[in-house]
Amino acid sequence: MSYIGPFFLPHKPPLLLIDEVLFSEYLSSCHAIKNLTYNEWFFPAHFPDKPIVPGSILIEAATQTVVVALINNINNSTVEPLPILISVDQFRMYKEAIPGDRINFFASLEVKNGFCSSKVKMICEDRIIAKCVLTFRIR
Secondary structure: OOOOOOOOOOOOOOOOOOEEEEEEEOOOEEEEEOOOOOOOOOOHHOOOOOOOOOOHHHHHHHOOOOOOOOOOOEOOEEEOOOEEEEEEEEEEEOOOOOOOOOOEEEEEEEEEEEEEEEEEEEEEOOOEEEEEEEEEEEO
């Protein structure tokens, strides 16, 4: 399925952290984008003189990317209930994300026995800025 909007997520602003979904395959993969502007609610406090995206925000946006592939099936209907994030592993930041950056989130999923393990790469300008492994319990 190409381009689906983030309206398939139950999140509401300001915690809706992905701007668009370019590709999503149910229970398999997802490619989402976040365009960073200085108007993001976290920049004035993190940090006033040199704004950078907090790692926790990157993790939440990565989580939302995975959830798109977990809850949106091929018929554009939502599967309930929502998956629950149970672990964040191997999170590593390689480069800061700043206002003006466009972050691509690439998630690949493995679903087995009621759990989903997903590797997520965050890429800006063809460079990996962060990556992590997220595990969800699927009820």
